Amino acid sequence: MRDWRQKNPERSREATRRWRKNNPEKVKAGDTAWYAANKEKKQAYGRKQRASYRTRFPEKVVDSKLRSMYGVTLEQYNRMLKKQKNRCAICHCKETALRRGGKVRRLSIDHCHDTGIVRGLLCSRCNTAIGLFRHKDAIIKAAAEYVTKPPFRLQGKP
Numbered sequence: 290m291r292d293w294r295q296k297n298p299e300r301s302r303e304a305t306r307r308w309r310k311n312n313p314e315k316v317k318a319g320d321t322a323w324y325a326a327n328k329e330k331k332q333a334y335g336r337k338q339r340a341s342y343r344t345r346f347p348e349k350v351v352d353s354k355l356r357s358m359y360g361v362t363l364e365q366y367n368r369m370l371k372k373q374k375n376r377c378a379i380c381h382c383k384e385t386a387l388r389r390g391g392k393v394r395r396l397s398i399d400h401c402h403d404t405g406i407v408r409g410l411l412c413s414r415c416n417t418a419i420g421l422f423r424h425k426d427a428i429i430k431a432a433a434e435y436v437t438k439p440p441f442r443l444q445g446k447p
């Protein structure tokens with residue numbers, strides 16, 4: 290049988306295809322048993338494949354992440370980055386915060402949580418600040434107003 294299969298690869302594949310089509314229950318049971326027996330191997334293979342994809346196509350991974358999280362492509366992100374000269378749209382500093390691996394983080398995408406409109410790129414500090422002000426224009430304006438025109442001007446300790 291094995292010899293016949295080796296000598297007739299085309300017909301062998303055809304026979305397998307026919308058998309699988311005529312025995313869907315056995316195929317399903319066999320696949321399930323195979324998966325159970327090889328689960329860890331298969332998962333390890335999947336992890337390896339994904340890691341390899343990430344190293345071979347890092348830009349595709351970033352593009353896909355940006356599109357799913359913000360609806361923005363990597364190309365759009367890079368255009369904004371160029372226009373902002375790699376600097377935060379609020380404080381005009383370059384990003385200094387580090388990623389887990391030690392590399393400098395990318396500027397964060399700031400977007401309106403209600404409309405999804407992307408406003409610009411911010412350093413992690415300014416992005417956090419916007420978040421602490423609950424992303425609300427009114428509160429942010431009030432904070433700026435408060436700093437420039439405080440309700441008191443008592444002399445305290447600097």
Ligand SMILES: [Zn+2]
Binds near residue numbers: 382
């Ligand atoms: Zn900033």
